[in-house]
Amino acid sequence: MGTILGIDPGLTRLGVGVIAQGAGRRVSLVHVEVLRTPATDRPEARLGALSNALERVFDIHKPDIVALERVFAQQNLRTVMGTAQVSGVVLALAHQRSLAVSLRTPSEVKAAVTGYGRADKKQVGTxxxxxxxxxxxxxxxxxxxxxxxxxxxxxxxxxTSAQTAGAETAAQKAWREAEARAHRPKLKE
Amino acid sequence: MGTILGIDPGLTRLGVGVIAQGAGRRVSLVHVEVLRTPATDRPEARLGALSNALERVFDIHKPDIVALERVFAQQNLRTVMGTAQVSGVVLALAHQRSLAVSLRTPSEVKAAVTGYGRADKKQVGTxxxxxxxxxxxxxxxxxxxxxxxxxxxxxxxxxTSAQTAGAETAAQKAWREAEARAHRPKLKE
Structure with a gap:
């Protein structure tokens, strides 16, 4: 229950996703956008612009918790430093609003929504x-x-608790429910 | 001429050095401190605390420019992500105060103060x-x-201009001047 702000950090493209969590596993879309900064701008201008835009997101949507992708130094070296810089800004902004930040690895996220930790972008999006x-x-x-x-x-x-109990996981349940309503005509797959 | 804030970024220890730049090559100490956060704290608490402390440094010393160590992904992988996160916070804070950030590599800094880009910690400190x-x-x-x-x-x-002109560099001049007054009794070497 509450509002969750998901952030896929990046200097060039920063994904912002806000959902409302209802009873049980119910989740609904509140807001989604991608913040961009030009690679030709100075680093401080890029981080400053993203910081300002994120402050607006925090102020407007008042999340109860932030879910932020955990960045590893082993990832793409060309972009990882910028991604880590953006993550630092997100962490500091969240703390200033007394919000906890949940750091989630890409494989945790993929496993949660598709049931498979190595799902590709299309599976995750679908x-x-x-x-x-x-x-x-x-x-x-x-x-x-x-x-x-x-x-x-x-x-x-x-x-976690469902897996411990050997029951259907949240991802499996969601997948089953999603499959059941997969007649939506305009869904790209 | 003006006030320069040097920042050696880090999550566990963050070096803050403020100097006043006078006429010619004259520089003088204004403030120096090391900000620390415990490794046992949550990442958002560490970044948030450093952000708050850095805001105070900006507010008190009103620097005209920030010199920040440029972080490379090739450096110590265990600490580089935290260092990059802190750098992101510094960049965003500087931009909010309309300050430019000069990103300096360790070898540039070592060459500037010791005349040798691979100087060790002791030479730099001396x-x-x-x-x-x-x-x-x-x-x-x-x-x-x-x-x-x-x-x-x-x-x-x-x-740069002195080097272009083939003249004594700033570092060489400072080294010569410093050597000339190296009779200071309490200086650790």
């Missing part, structure tokens, strides 16, 4: 659209990834 | 103390490194 009842996959992938982060956070506690 | 007329090397090394960053920024423009 499931995000199904889970949130959207007519199309959010574009670009950063938008879908931000929503996937928020969804994985919403289902976090339940997933 | 020269920082000499240049600023301090009785002892600022400790820990993060403090000396932050001051070295600020000094290298102060001497930046002149260094």
């Amino acid at each position: 499931m995000v659209a199904k889970i949130l009842g959207l007519d199309a996959i959010p574009q670009p992938a950063d938008a879908a990834d931000a929503l996937a982060l928020a969804i994985s956070e919403a289902w976090r506690g339940g997933t | 020269m920082v103390a000499k240049i600023l007329g301090l009785d002892a090397i600022p400790q820990p090394a993060d403090a000396a490194d932050a001051l070295a960053l600020a000094i290298s920024e102060a001497w930046r423009g002149g260094t």
Whole structure:
């Protein structure tokens, strides 16, 4: 229950996904956008612009928790430093609003929404659209990834206990439910 | 001319060095400190605390420019992500105050203050103390490194033109001047 802000960090494209968590596993879309900064801008201008835009997102949507992709130094070296810089800004902004940040690995997020930790971008986008009842996959992938982060956070506690009990996992349940309503005509797959 | 804030970024220890730049190559110490956060704290608490402390530094010392160590993904993988996160916070804070950030590599800084791009910590600390007329090397090394960053920024423009002209570089001049007054009794070497 509450509002979850998912952030897929990046200097060039930063995915922002806000969902509302209802009873049980219910989640619904509140807001999704991708913030961009030009690679030709100075680093401080890029981080400053993203910081200002994120402050507006925090102020408008008043999330109860932030789900942020955990960045590893082993990832793409060309972009990882910028991604880590953006993550630092998100962490500091969240703390200033007394919000906890849940750091989620890409494989945790993929496993939560598709049931498979090595799912590709298309599978993740497809499931995000199904889970949130959207007519199309959010574009670009950063938008879908931000929503996937928020969804994985919403289902976090339940997933663990269900798996411990040997029951259907949150992801399996969502997948089953999503498949059941997969007649939506405009969904890109 | 003006106030230069040097920052040696890090999550566990963040070096802050403020110097005043006078006429010619003159620089003097205004403030030096090392901000620390415990590794046991949550990432958002660490970044948030550093962000708050850095805001105070900006507000109190009103720097005209920030000299920040440029972080490379090739550096120590265990600490590089935290360092990059802190750098992101510094960049965003500087931009909010309309300050430019000069990103300086460790070898640029070492070359500026010691004349040698591969100088060790002790050489850098010794020269920082000499240049600023301090009785002892600022400790820990993060403090000396932050001051070295600020000094290298102060001497930046002149260094390049002097080198272009084939004249004595700023570092060589400072080294010569520092050697000339190296009779200071309490300087650790």
